[in-house]
Amino acid sequence: MNLKLDSVAGKGNELSKIFNLMHWVHNLIRHDGSSDNPTLKNAIELVKVCREQNRGVNCRMLATVLNECYLALGITSRYITCMPRETNFDDCHVINMVYSKDLSKWIWIDPTFDSYVMDEKGTLLGIKEVRERLIKGQPLVLNADANWNRTALQSKEYYLQTYMAKNLYRLETxxxxxxxxxxxxxxxxxxxxxxxxxxxxxxxxxxxxxxxxxxxxxxxxxxxxxxxxxxxxxx
Structure with a gap:
């Protein structure tokens, strides 16, 4: 299977490629938090399984697919497991941190919710900065089209100040x-x-x-x- 990532990313600047790939993965694969992970957990196989079985995958697998798409195009990326304080928990979230050479910084990229985060001036933020701003009560801006499975728009109040605030206590990659x-x-x-x-x-x-x-x-x-x-x- 050829994912044709060059054409997906487009011919724009670095950030446009980063966002185009995030939107593509978000729209290609639906999120299903209760799904079992396939045996083969790489981008090609995960896309193939989702197509053939008309199924979704959890946030970890979505972040895995996007991570490998970035790596394939020479964009530095990691997937980050965002966890609460407790060691025994029912819910955590996995997103990507992507290094923008143009901005000289890591930025927050979440394929599950097609989301990224900015400050009040529109500057893109990384996980470290979002976490610090949540602690200090500083302004955060969520992209207006952040959504779950193209059906439910996400609000900053729920996504950042409730859901992710809980899940940014411990981080693993x-x-x-x-x-x-x-x-x-x-x-x-x-x-x-x-x-x-x-x-x-x-x-x-x-x-x-x-x-x-x-x-x-x-x-x-x-x-x-x-x-x-x-x-x-x-x-």
């Missing part, structure tokens, strides 16, 4: 952003790093290793309180 990260094959090793505040309820261990006997995958989880490390500028 794979150490290496690459294709097919979470397709589990025997012998695979996947590392994640979690950013948590100093008053987070579980600070340690800083490095934890585990293996899934069923899939044969080894997981390494790192924890850090250093935001500069987590939000480091790509080389």
């Amino acid at each position: 794979p150490v290496i952003s690459q294709y097919d990260t979470e397709t589990w094959t025997r012998g695979k090793e996947v590392s994640y790093v979690e950013l948590l505040p100093l008053d987070g309820i579980v600070q340690g261990p800083q490095k934890r290793e585990s293996s899934n006997p069923k899939t044969g995958v080894k997981f390494i989880h790192f924890k850090t309180n250093n935001p500069e490390l987590f939000w480091t500028t790509p080389k």
Whole structure:
């Protein structure tokens, strides 16, 4: 399957390509938070499964598809699991942080809600800035066409000040952003790093290793309180 990402992204500037790809994934695949994840979790297979089975996927899979589309076109991107304070939770959210070379910063991109965030002057913001502004009660602007499955527009009050405010306490991303990260094959090793505040309820261990006997995958989880490390500028 050829996703024809060049034509999807278009011939405009960097930001137009970033937004065109987000809109495309949002419109191509519907969000279904209760769906089971397919076995093969990469952009090509996820798009194929959704087409063939007329199904949706959860926010993690949407962010995975978009992440790989960006990487394929040389745009630096990560998917970020946004979690609440509790270690046992029923709800979290996964979005993308995308590095804009033109702006020299990470920006907030959410394919589930086709959303991005700005300050009162229209400057695009990243996850770090949105989180800080929520804490300080500073102005935030959500794009007017942010929506869920093309049926329900999202308000800033609900999406940012209620839903995401709860889910920006702890943040986690794979150490290496690459294709097919979470397709589990025997012998695979996947590392994640979690950013948590100093008053987070579980600070340690800083490095934890585990293996899934069923899939044969080894997981390494790192924890850090250093935001500069987590939000480091790509080389």
